[in-house]
Amino acid sequence: MATTHEIKVERREDEGKGASRRLRHAGKIPAIVYGGDLNPVNIQLDHEPVWLASQNEWFYSSILDLSLGGDVQKVLLRDMQRHPYKQLIMHLDFQRVNENETLRTAVPLHFLNEDKSPAGKSSEVVVMHELTEVTIECLPGNLPEHIAVDLAELSVGDIVHLSDLKLPEGVEIPELKLGKEHDVAVVVAKHGRVDTGEAEGDEAEGEGAEVPASKVSKDDEK
Known part of the structure; x- marks a missing residue:
């Protein structure tokens, strides 16, 4: 059986870059939940527990239980946007899953x-x-x-x-x-190792077959 992990979320009313920036300054992560028979919903999550969860492999490959005031929706993480150099999650996308659909x-x-x-x-x-x-x-x-x-x-x-x-x-x-x-x-x-001894020997033999210019007879020069 699949292991699930619960993550608490809150509904997010404000949209736009300014609202998302304010959320991040407040230690929140803007996110969206989509898919299934329901409309997309904007949500927000506390950054610290999600950041800790993101250090685990299961966060990316397991079914997550998003809990909104007791209402639990099963989702998969589909996209994560990180800050280019800070330890900061910028945005998350979650997709709802249907237990009866592959x-x-x-x-x-x-x-x-x-x-x-x-x-x-x-x-x-x-x-x-x-x-x-x-x-x-x-x-x-x-x-x-x-x-x-x-x-x-x-x-x-x-x-x-x-x-x-x-x-x-x-x-x-x-x-x-x-x-x-x-x-x-x-x-x-x-x-992982290549025995180059034989190849080097062949190369040396080939070089030895060449006649040095000093050994060329005068008859050959005519």
Whole structure:
């Protein structure tokens, strides 16, 4: 089952840049809730608890319960605007979710046991994480906060594809429905060191085959 997290919000009556600026000065975040059968609603949130929540992975991939005076609406975070250099959230967009309708969203990948794998134990092998998140489809009640990728058996030369991921019940990866060419690599384990000795030897041999100008006979010059 999906884990939900409650965030308290207030209705926001004033609109415009000036009103949003005043809210931020007061330690509030202007935001909007849209989607479903209801009209968009302007809301505001206390900055400090939301900033703390935004440091957690679940804030971006879990269903959130927005509580407005006891009225709870289930939403997903769809957009966050941050200040370019201050630790300040400028604006948030939330989308309502219907528990009976399939939703599409990105969830993070958690890579497990990499250090215990044959590839992870070898200093000559580089384990590359080609993806750090994956887009899934499921009902809101089946939404996972993340998808675990167990790399305990990963060896050099192995490739973990999207189709290799073990998904929770009721969860699908829509990209896999588009054909085999969309079954992209998630993890690749390959040699990180290149033995250049042979290549250098070949290069040296090639250079040695060239005849120095001082060795060219006078007959060859004629």
